[in-house]
Amino acid sequence: MTVLLEGDLAYISLFNLLQFIKLEQKDCLFKVEVKEVAQEAYVYFEMGRIMYARLNRLTGPDAMYRLIGWWSSGHFQMTELTRDELPLTNIEVSLDAVLMESARYMDEFADLREVLPTLTSGVRISSNALQMVQDGRLPDFTKLLPRSFTVARFFEICPYNQWDSLKFLKEMITHKAFQVGSGEDLRSTVILTPIDSLESIVMEFVGIEDSHIMIEEVLQELGFDRFQKFGFNQLLSVSDKLMERIAPQMKNEDEVQEAMYRLRARITSLL
Structure with missing residues (x-):
């Protein structure tokens, strides 16, 4: 496999980078890794046409909406592949359609992104919400969340599609069930014993x-x-x-x- 291009998303627009890959018209893998959260995204192109994506539990266009909307940094690598190395297609729409829908997601949840700007932004489950988790009044997957966690950890655990994941996260923060912060303010708690x-x-x-x-x-x-x-x-x-x-x-x-x-x-x- 030949590495065609690599770098860091912190220094280049993901929108422009994906358009560049499209124009190159190659069979290739575009892989992004964020070491701070130990997560990777995989996007495959066939002759420059986007045809497969996977990130966390998401596949297809949904994985792209998360990648484009939230991965603003991370090491990327574009590797040339043979036709036999390409996976089965899980994206049937064009890259332009994916980018337009991603822009809609970003506009809809811009206020959420303001309070949680990066994958490493910290969130804490409030005391009241913690009791709701234990009583089964919140979805089962919340039992798998640590008391304090990052946006990346939430995405990793949440079983919902990207739209519903963002909607749930926004609702929890709006109703103060999830508190935004980092460091020691996330770790303070009322201790009984x-x-x-x-x-x-x-x-x-x-x-x-x-x-x-x-x-x-x-x-x-x-x-x-x-x-x-x-x-x-x-x-x-x-x-x-x-x-x-x-x-x-x-x-x-x-x-x-x-x-x-x-x-x-x-x-x-x-x-």
Whole structure:
């Protein structure tokens, strides 16, 4: 395979880049990678005609609407392919039609993009919404969201098409079920017990439902009660057992180290 072109979307318009690929009239793969969120997009062209796209759970034109609307940075590579290397078509419309519809999406959700400008923009589930998730009053997929998450993580988990994903996200923010922010303001929470405090951290990495299951399993294994008085060594044992369960779900070693550091730092602050 021959690399025809590569660079960073931060320095070139995706609209113009896709039009350039169209004019080149080659059989090729256009791949975009955003390392910060560990996500990739794949777009295939046959003689310059867009014919396949895949991003997160989305395929076809829907994947393109997400790529064009939200991926403003990331490393891209255009690679020449043979005809046999092309996948089966999942886009039947022209590139111009895809670009026009993408522009409509961007116009419709411009106010959402103002408060969440990038894939790494932070969102936090409010306390009231957290209770709604636990009570089953919000869609099931919200149980898989960490307490604090990025736009990219939301897209990765949400099973809806692009329009419905954006509509749901906008409604949650409008009604303050999801709070916009980053850093420590996303991590503040009302803590009832030391175990609740540790669980609030675990939520950010594995989601609400899994964090609750992990906490209960660890407490049962160690013979502890959530409401008992804990010493340093006991909380450290809880933290170590939680890490045994969390680590396999992490994307990389840096995330593992961050989780371990935050759990131990929280233990120190509690005593």
